[in-house]
Amino acid sequence: MIRPRQLALPFPHAPDFATAPFLQAPSNAAALAWLERPAAWPGGRLVLWSPPGAGKTHLLHHWAARMGAGLLAGPALRGFPDPAGQRALAIDDADALAEEAALLHLLNAAAEAWVAVLLAGRTPPARWTLRLPDLASRLRATATVGIGPPEDALLRALLARLLADRQMVVPAAVQDWLLTRLPREAATLREIATRLDRAGLAAGGRITRPLAAAVLEAIATDAQDDPPAPPGPGVPANAAATTPMAEANEISASAPGAASSPGRGLL
Secondary structure, eight states: OOOOOOOOOOOOOOOOTTTSOOOOOGGGHHHHHHHHOGGGSGGGEEEEEOSTTSSHHHHHHHHHHHHTOEEEEGGGOOSOOOOTTOSEEEEESTTSOSOHHHHHHHHHHHHHTTOEEEEEESSOGGGSOOSOHHHHHHHHTSEEEEOOOOOHHHHHHHHHHHHHHTTOOOOHHHHHHHHTTSOSOHHHHHHHHHHHHHHHHHHTSOOOHHHHHHHHHHHHHHHHHSOOOOOOOOOOSSOOOBOOOTTTOOOOSOTTTTTSOTTTTTO
16 A cells, blocks of 8 residues: 655744753853843843854843843844833844844943843854944944854754654664764754654654655755855854953953853753
8 A cells, every 4th residue: 555645834843932941051151151140241231142053042032031121133123212111122133133223222222221132143243244333332342252162962952852842753873873964053953853854744754864864965965056155254163251352352251150050040
């Protein structure tokens, strides 16, 4: 009897960042320490940065939920936003602003109202392309913390969670096989989990190593077909917490959280 092929419908998977537990590791310890102590942020502002998929949006949502902060998106920031009545503000994708003047106005108003502001982006603000000198100056005077490259244990735990979130049963041997062949990037793990989910639904069966190999081959083929991306700014190997320092924005991570256990109260 021929088994009918199951149609893989494109249901989007939207993680609940505010409630899903965050995976703590040495690579994100500095960020967790800074988020624990907003009172120590110079000027009441902090920029949290990491490559796509490394956890900055997850941390931003956790912080916003704990602080009762208003959530904003850089691409939707326009006009003259007013922080009045807000305990704190969290701005995701702050490096993809719709209007730079809107962020400048918001930062000035938040400083006057003593409202803490957490901004998240893919790179440190010293590498953002900004046209307004006043905004660039404000961001250079803002403490900055990055999430470092993920460790092996963190990658393993992240892949397991991404699969479990989609209610996928993938043998540990297949997960180990994938981890030895994938780039050490959280965004790639999210891509493989999404494609495995679709492939498993389409095949109507369990996730096997041959199926995983076919998905990897499809990803590699798609990458070859895509035009090469322009070279991005360099990312420091050790993405430790930093305070403002002219162009580089980089010094030791020990300032606000050295004496505490990073992230214990946050999550």
